[in-house]
Amino acid sequence: NAGVTQTPKFQVLKTGQSMTLQCAQDMNHNSMYWYRQDPGMGLRLIYYSASEGTTDKGEVPNGYNVSRLNKREFSLRLESAAPSQTSVYFCASSGGFTTDTQYFGPGTRLTVL
Amino acid sequence: EDQVTQSPEALRLQEGESSSLNCSYTVSGLRGLFWYRQDPGKGPEFLFTLYSAGEEKEKERLKATLTKKESFLHITAPKPEDSATYLCAPQDTGRRALTFGSGTRLQVQP
Numbered sequence: 001n002a003g004v005t006q007t008p009k010f011q012v013l014k015t016g017q018s019m020t021l022q023c024a025q026d027m028n029h030n031s032m033y034w035y036r037q038d039p040g041m042g043l044r045l046i047y048y049s050a051s052e053g054t055t056d057k058g059e060v061p062n063g064y065n066v067s068r069l070n071k072r073e074f075s076l077r078l079e080s081a082a083p084s085q086t087s088v089y090f091c092a093s094s095g096g097f098t099t100d101t102q103y104f105g106p107g108t109r110l111t112v113l
Numbered sequence: 114e115d116q117v118t119q120s121p122e123a124l125r126l127q128e129g130e131s132s133s134l135n136c137s138y139t140v141s142g143l144r145g146l147f148w149y150r151q152d153p154g155k156g157p158e159f160l161f162t163l164y165s166a167g168e169e170k171e172k173e174r175l176k177a178t179l180t181k182k183e184s185f186l187h188i189t190a191p192k193p194e195d196s197a198t199y200l201c202a203p204q205d206t207g208r209r210a211l212t213f214g215s216g217t218r219l220q221v222q223p
Contacts, residue, residue, distance in 0.1 A: 041215060042216065
């Protein structure tokens with residue numbers, strides 16, 4: 001039981017490049033989330049998926065797109081990376097509406113030059 | 114708008130020196146208040162959920178309490194392995210997302 005896994009762990013991009021961050025969970029959770037964490041600002045929600053087939057914007061969605069591929073997988077795409085997207089990205093999952101404890105993956109550290 | 118303030122930003126304790134971390138929050142209605150621990154370079158690790166004022170939960174040397182406007186994380190006789198950043202996150206009844214504070218960075222020296 002691996003919990004929430006994320007790939008890659010580290011990535012360096014040049015401005016304008018694109019990439020997809022992958023997330024998978026093996027806890028049979030309905031809901032999945034993408035956060036970014038910047039120094040002094042706490043974790044901020046980018047997008048979430050309440051259930052398979054649905055996605056919704058969070059607090060800071062600009063510059064990102066997401067895909068809920070199936071119940072297990074939720075990907076985050078940067079179409080044209082900008083230096084302001086340099087951050088640590090965390091994926092999380094939770095059981096559902098009445099079981100909202102979110103369990104986090106290990107994170108992806110992204111640097112955009 | 115939901116707001117969360119954690120204090121202090123950083124805390125240095127000697128091993129065995131008890132203290133408390135504060136989380137002040139403003140939400141329209143509280144569904145739950147979550148506490149997480151985060152070690153450097155890792156994802157947040159779930160500690161507790163509190164649902165109503167007066168509720169308390171304990172885990173080893175940690176005890177979390179909740180009032181209508183604040184939550185406290187009490188650390189009793191801490192050990193160096195308790196060193197980490199502690200995050201609190203209230204969940205508004207009208208929203209699925211958690212609103213995270215910026216955390217308290219705790220360092221426990223032997």
